[in-house]
Amino acid sequence: xxxxxxxxxxxxxxxxxxxxxxxxxxxxxxxxxxxxxxxxxxxxxxxxxxxxxxxxxxxxxxxxxxxxxxxxxxxxxxxxxxxxxxxxxxxxxxxxxxxxxxxxxxxxxxxxxxxxxxxxxxxxxxxxxxxxxxxxxxxxxxxxxxxxxxxxxxxxxxxxxxxxxxxxxxxxxxxxxxxxxxxxxxxxxxxxxxxxxxxxxxxxxxxxxxxxxxxxxxxxxxxxxxxxxxxxxxxxxxxxxxxxxxxxxxxxxxxxxxxxxxxxxxxxxxxxxxxxxxxxxxxxxxxxxxxxxxxxxxxxxxxxxxxxxxxxxxxxxxxxxxxxxxxxxxxxxxxxxxxxxxxxxxxxxxxxxxxxxxxxx
Numbered sequence: 024x025x026x027x028x029x030x031x032x033x034x035x036x037x038x039x040x041x042x043x044x045x046x047x048x049x050x051x052x053x054x055x056x057x058x059x060x061x062x063x064x065x066x067x068x069x070x071x072x073x074x075x076x077x078x079x080x081x082x083x084x085x086x087x088x089x090x091x092x093x094x095x096x097x098x099x100x101x102x103x104x105x106x107x108x109x110x111x112x113x114x115x116x117x118x119x120x121x122x123x124x125x126x127x128x129x130x131x132x133x134x135x136x137x138x139x140x141x142x143x144x145x146x147x148x149x150x151x152x153x154x155x156x157x158x159x160x161x162x163x164x165x166x167x168x169x170x171x172x173x174x175x176x177x178x179x180x181x182x183x184x185x186x187x188x189x190x191x192x193x194x195x196x197x198x199x200x201x202x203x204x205x206x207x208x209x210x211x212x213x214x215x216x217x218x219x220x221x222x223x224x225x226x227x228x229x230x231x232x233x234x235x236x237x238x239x240x241x242x243x244x245x246x247x248x249x250x251x252x253x254x255x256x257x258x259x260x261x262x263x264x265x266x267x268x269x270x271x272x273x274x275x276x277x278x279x280x281x282x283x284x285x286x287x288x289x290x291x292x293x294x295x296x297x298x299x300x301x302x303x304x305x306x307x308x309x310x311x312x313x314x315x316x317x318x319x320x321x322x323x324x325x326x327x328x329x330x331x332x333x334x335x336x337x338x339x340x341x342x343x344x345x346x347x348x349x350x351x352x353x354x355x356x357x358x359x360x361x362x363x364x365x366x367x368x369x370x371x372x373x374x375x376x377x378x379x380x381x382x383x384x
Contacts, residue, residue, distance in 0.1 A: 041250035047316025068097035073336040082289040095284025098310030102257025113152040115167035115185035131343035161194035171211035182268040184212040190221020205243035210268035218283035236278035251281030252310040355381035
């Protein structure tokens with residue numbers, strides 16, 4: 024076979040799309056959010072980190088279940104979410120997308136209830152366009168493609184964004200979903216948060232591909248590599264992906280290069296496998312500080328604004344946790360709810376027996 028028939032490897036380094044550098048300086052002529060939009064996005068990032076810190080503390084006290092923090096990845100999730108229209112677009116999450124769920128309209132107390140094990144925590148309000156949190160890796164992706172395909176058949180111009188991690192991109196569901204989405208030109212965006220780790224497996228041990236975004240063309244999908252700690256770059260990339268999806272141009276795979284600034288979850292100890300050499304390239308790349316520095320340079324982020332913003336974030340977290348604490352615990356028969364529209368006699372009998380046994384003990 025001659026070289027003209029071979030796929031040629033590309034050896035040049037790939038630089039992610041970026042607009043705002045780690046020092047908070049915007050590239051000349053680069054698009055940026057308007058100040059009010061950037062301030063709102065920053066507050067959502069800060070609210071998420073405030074909740075993360077409180078939730079981690081509550082888990083250590085035995086009052087929350089295992090929890091996965093968004094710390095270090097706030098710009099990825101918020102930048103993506105802010106490009107969506109909550110009234111017509113959908114978010115299909117994994118388990119590290121709190122700010123996207125909040126922007127779609129999910130009450131923070133619902134999220135808190137989820138981590139206390141309360142069944143109401145998984146109940147999505149009818150007017151909130153999100154699907155439930157998915158713990159099984161990549162299992163949400165076929166649902167996202169089906170949802171997007173269904174929206175198109177309904178005549179809606181809504182777009183579906185589904186979040187997935189670099190580890191989950193090795194699952195079969197990831198590839199099957201990209202294949203079907205590309206074939207059907209489904210209006211879906213695969214937002215791949217490459218935070219460097221699949222729990223304790225580094226990205227370099229997961230795939231020989233130069234980037235994960237370059238898998239996209241093989242499925243007839245647009246691929247984008249973006250600096251995931253750059254709020255403006257993520258937002259701009261997402262805006263283009265949303266435009267393409269609405270216009271019927273098909274799906275997009277966005278690989279957002281970011282860094283998990285902490286443990287995989289509260290059951291993990293990253294000190295056992297993350298080295299100082301691993302962390303060094305990410306020093307000084309905190310996404311929140313980057314936006315704060317930029318806005319301070321524009322004169323709209325002052326010490327007073329910072330204090331007031333943090334006060335609102337703290338108050339909202341405390342409010343949501345108070346609502347969660349005051350929510351009555353589920354009764355013993357909740358296990359039988361949402362199983363059948365009209366339960367059969369055998370299930371009714373089992374329910375009666377179970378409640379009686381529970382109350383006797």
